[in-house]
Amino acid sequence: MITAQNLTKRFGATTAVDDISFEVRPGQVTGFLGPNGAGKSTTMRMIVGLDRPDGGSVTVGGRPFAAHAAPITEVGALLDAKAVHPGRTAEAHLRMLAATHGIGRDRVGEVMELTGIESVARKRVGGFSLGMHQRLGIAATMLGDPHTLILDEPVNGLDPEGVHWVRGFVRSLAAEGRSVFLSSHLMSEMAQTADHIIVLGKGRVLADAPVDEFLRGSQRERTRVRSSDSRELGVLLASEGVAITAASGDVIEVEGVPAARIARVAVEAGIDLHELLPQRGSLEEAYLALTGDAVEYRSNPAAAAA
Structure with missing residues (x-):
């Protein structure tokens, strides 16, 4: 379990992490999201003692990382997959790490088999692809x-x-x-993997919630409707705060109205409903809506199109 309390880190006049508190609990995958420059990497580095907090504290398993007699048995961390001497073989790298904690060679073989790198065990890491570096890094963790x-x-x-x-x-x-703390920019992958989401923006926690709760709280209700008279139904549903989009000839998408209300309006007007399908917003949509004001480096679509 990871527990951060009022964690703060400054680099000169820049506050990279600003008084954040969160927990990464056992038995779930906690996704860690945020735009570039949000403070994610700095937070992870503070967890494993590579950066010293300017305020607050962070513990793993109830203790600071450095206070564990054998940290590698409490925390496995992959922060930079390519941080390996290129002249070493994969097996030599893992044996070196194992020796620092009295871990036997049998375990080195087990983690190589676990991650599928047995066939490159005696190859120098300098020739590895990024994907093979990732597998080696996971084996080390x-x-x-x-x-x-x-x-x-x-x-x-x-x-x-x-x-x-x-x-x-x-x-x-x-x-x-186990507690799993996972950072990724691939929203589709995070949506399939994470149970819980923590979102940082400009060094502060913008969201800390289960994935389903995060989606419900960040999205307006949206329903796909196919009917015998979609145009008339759209007119009847139209009101302040309601958005209606024509998806095709007999299909509209209605945002801001519960599906039950749409069905009731259709029945009262004698309009046949052929499809009434609530749409769940994507994690990517919810994330972009939440972090829109926290993006430090913003691209210019007009310049790209020029």
Whole structure:
């Protein structure tokens, strides 16, 4: 379990992390989201003692990371998949890490098999693709069979099979009762993997909630409607705060009106309904709506089109 209380970090005049508090609980995958510059990487670095907080505290398993006698058995962290000496082989790298904690060679073989890198065990890391670096990094996080996993963008560079494997892997770790803290910019992947979401923007917590609750709280009700007279139904439903979009000839999308109200209006007007399908907003839509004012680096679509 990770517990951050009033965590703050400044770099000169810039406050990268601004008085944030959150928990990463056992038995679930907690997704960590935010625009570039939001403070995610700095927060993860403070968790594992690579950056010192200017205020507040953060513990893992009830203690600061450095206070654990064998940190690798409590926390497995992948913050930079390519932070490995390029001249070492994959096996030598893992054996070096294992030796620092008295972990035997058998465990090195187990984590290589777990991550599918046995075939490149004796190859130098400098020749690895980004995807193979990711697998090696995940193998390193699992050496100590830790209670908590911290993974920063673990699917970068992986092919579809690798992405699918990482998704199933972190879900299985959470099912075993471990705490999994997962950062990613891939919203579709996070939507399929995370149970809980923490969103940072400009160093502050913008959201901290289960995924379903986050979606409900960030989205207006939207319903796909197919009827015998979609135009007339749209006129009857139109009012302040209601948005109606024509999707095709007999289909409209209605936002801001409960599906039950749409059905009642149609029945009263004698309009036949052929389809009434509430639409769940995507995690990407909810995230963009929440972080729109917290984006530090914003692109210019007009300039790109020129």
